[in-house]
Amino acid sequence: MLLDAAQAARENSYSPYSRFKVGAAVLTDDGKIFSGTNIENSSYGLTVCAERNAIFAAASAGHRKFKALALITQKLKGQKFNSPCGACRQVMSEFLSPDTPIYIAVLDGNKRTAYCKKLSELMPFPFDKFTEK
Ligand code: THU
Numbered sequence: 001m002l003l004d005a006a007q008a009a010r011e012n013s014y015s016p017y018s019r020f021k022v023g024a025a026v027l028t029d030d031g032k033i034f035s036g037t038n039i040e041n042s043s044y045g046l047t048v049c050a051e052r053n054a055i056f057a058a059a060s061a062g063h064r065k066f067k068a069l070a071l072i073t074q075k076l077k078g079q080k081f082n083s084p085c086g087a088c089r090q091v092m093s094e095f096l097s098p099d100t101p102i103y104i105a106v107l108d109g110n111k112r113t114a115y116c117k118k119l120s121e122l123m124p125f126p127f128d129k130f131t132e133k
Pocket of ligand 1: 015018020021022037038039040047048049050051083084085088
């Protein structure tokens, strides 16, 4: 399932600077799964998050419509889960409709706990200059 793909991608995280591994996966409207992980750079600002890498992999293969996105990180002390960064939310809003489920999972040792939010909850007012509302 989608979270397994995200978790597998997380194993390939290139994150020597933050040591924070993230995995993500998207489900296309025709049932295909594309995954991505965070890839950091010694020029820190060039880092690309797992969510964007997953979406861009799918979009690069020609997909434009998605049913769900999942991401997974390790559980941080004092935090229930890690929600996606603002840049990734904007990129999600380009391709995912507002009611798309975003599964956010955390790993606490081997224990995986998943939460579900709609994209519209995470990103209520995306920038969209092409659509009249
Ligand atoms: N990161 C993601 O992959 N996704 C997010 O939504 C937030 C942050 C990555 C970027 C960087 O490699 C590491 O997590 C720490 O910020």
